[in-house]
Amino acid sequence: MQLTQDQLGAAVIAMKAELRNKGVDYKSAFEGFSASIKQEIDEIKALDEQGASLVPELDFAAVVQGNINDEQKALIHKRGCVVVRNTFSRELIDDWNRRIADYVKKNGYYETPDKGLDKYFSSLQKGKPQILSVYWSKPQMEARQHENLALLRKALNRLWHYERDGQQEFDPDRECLYADRLRQREPGDNSLGLKPHIDGGSVERWLDKQGFHQVYRHLLNGNWQDYDPFDAAYRTKTDEIPSPAVCSMFRTYQGWTALTPQGPNDGTLQLIPSSRVVPWMFLRALQEDVPPDDLCGAQAGRALQCVPQWHSLVLEGLVSIPKMNPGDTIWWHPDLVHAVEDAHRGTGYSNVIYIGAAPYCDKNVAYLKKQAEAFRKGESAPDFAAEHYELAYQDRATESDLTDLGKKQMGLQAW
Numbered sequence: 001m002q003l004t005q006d007q008l009g010a011a012v013i014a015m016k017a018e019l020r021n022k023g024v025d026y027k028s029a030f031e032g033f034s035a036s037i038k039q040e041i042d043e044i045k046a047l048d049e050q051g052a053s054l055v056p057e058l059d060f061a062a063v064v065q066g067n068i069n070d071e072q073k074a075l076i077h078k079r080g081c082v083v084v085r086n087t088f089s090r091e092l093i094d095d096w097n098r099r100i101a102d103y104v105k106k107n108g109y110y111e112t113p114d115k116g117l118d119k120y121f122s123s124l125q126k127g128k129p130q131i132l133s134v135y136w137s138k139p140q141m142e143a144r145q146h147e148n149l150a151l152l153r154k155a156l157n158r159l160w161h162y163e164r165d166g167q168q169e170f171d172p173d174r175e176c177l178y179a180d181r182l183r184q185r186e187p188g189d190n191s192l193g194l195k196p197h198i199d200g201g202s203v204e205r206w207l208d209k210q211g212f213h214q215v216y217r218h219l220l221n222g223n224w225q226d227y228d229p230f231d232a233a234y235r236t237k238t239d240e241i242p243s244p245a246v247c248s249m250f251r252t253y254q255g256w257t258a259l260t261p262q263g264p265n266d267g268t269l270q271l272i273p274s275s276r277v278v279p280w281m282f283l284r285a286l287q288e289d290v291p292p293d294d295l296c297g298a299q300a301g302r303a304l305q306c307v308p309q310w311h312s313l314v315l316e317g318l319v320s321i322p323k324m325n326p327g328d329t330i331w332w333h334p335d336l337v338h339a340v341e342d343a344h345r346g347t348g349y350s351n352v353i354y355i356g357a358a359p360y361c362d363k364n365v366a367y368l369k370k371q372a373e374a375f376r377k378g379e380s381a382p383d384f385a386a387e388h389y390e391l392a393y394q395d396r397a398t399e400s401d402l403t404d405l406g407k408k409q410m411g412l413q414a415w
């Protein structure tokens with residue numbers, strides 16, 4: 001989708017007028033949805049106050065043996081997130097963490113002036129980021145193509161409803177590699193905090209008729225009870241506005257792998273652990289108290305923010321994730337509001353490799369072609385700001401570092 005911020009107001013006015021003509025009572029739909037979501041947020045707050053974890057937890061060994069029971073599945077569907085303990089061994093993680101630190105240090109990443117090209121998150125960051133625009137270190141590639149993640153993502157992908165009328169929206173058993181960045185956050189840092197947001201498109205959700213309108217079809221018909229966050233139908237058909245750092249792949253989950261221990265107050269991830277918050281925000285923007293040219297502040301080519309002015313009801317449900325140990329992984333639905341704690345008050349580095357799940361589908365395969373080109377040249381991954389820090393880096397991963405599985409996931413070898 002091509003749309004600039006200047007053109008947004010007129011497009012929103014036109015779309016809202018078109019939706020009004022559908023004759024759906026969005027006010028009463030929203031009121032019903034709000035009452036329901038309030039109950040859910042109250043439950044989250046009560047559990048959080050009791051010190052209970054809101055993020056369901058599984059153990060890697062159990063997952064790959066197929067031991068996820070119906071109760072666990074239902075809770076993951078409801079909360080939209082899951083921690084998988086012991087995805088990697090401590091030994092392997094310590095090796096990756098050390099080698100990543102060496103790679104960054106010996107190639108002078110911190111000595112290179114910030115190129116200032118990453119504007120996408122500029123309205124979210126409260127200072128200089130500690131997320132590194134490093135995509136191609138060998139440990140990152142080893143982690144992405146690791147068999148454990150392949151097994152785990154098969155299981156997690158299967159929590160989606162990916163078949164419709166005999167057609168697969170995506171193949172849960174094959175994965176596309178999505179090269180993302182690193183976080184190396186030092187103790188005492190108070191600059192990284194990211195405000196509550198979602199990635200993967202903002203205004204498109206209301207303006208893209210072929211893709212997002214189909215994803216949110218039940219909401220647009222006023223039948224908010226029928227909306228299923230894990231229904232994959234049309235999810236791979238969405239049309240995003242190209243912008244640095246907008247994920248243009250379809251991800252079943254965003255996620256990261258913990259390289260160091262990190263818990264609440266260590267500058268870690270926060271979530272609103274409900275998979276219904278974004279659909280609620282979708283209907284929120286269609287209410288009469290929102291200016292006709294506005295979608296609760298959503299901007300073209302930026303992360304979609306969850307803001308006190310419009311979304312205070314759900315913001316009360318923002319909680320920190322439980323303590324993560326090296327080798328644990330966390331996964332969250334692409335429509336889950338998340339944030340990063342303002343301050344790191346802990347004593348050690350809180351480091352992660354961002355690795356989500358991007359299953360095989362036409363949309364993702366199309367991206368792999370561009371990404372493979374960037375990989376060969378050592379450029380920044382194509383979804384991200386064109387900073388290209390790693391062009392001349394020593395010890396960068398090359399094709400010879402790919403396993404057969406890695407080549408398939410990179411689109412360099414047929415499955």
Ligand SMILES: [Fe+2]
Nearest residue numbers: 197198199338
């Ligand atoms: Fe994000």
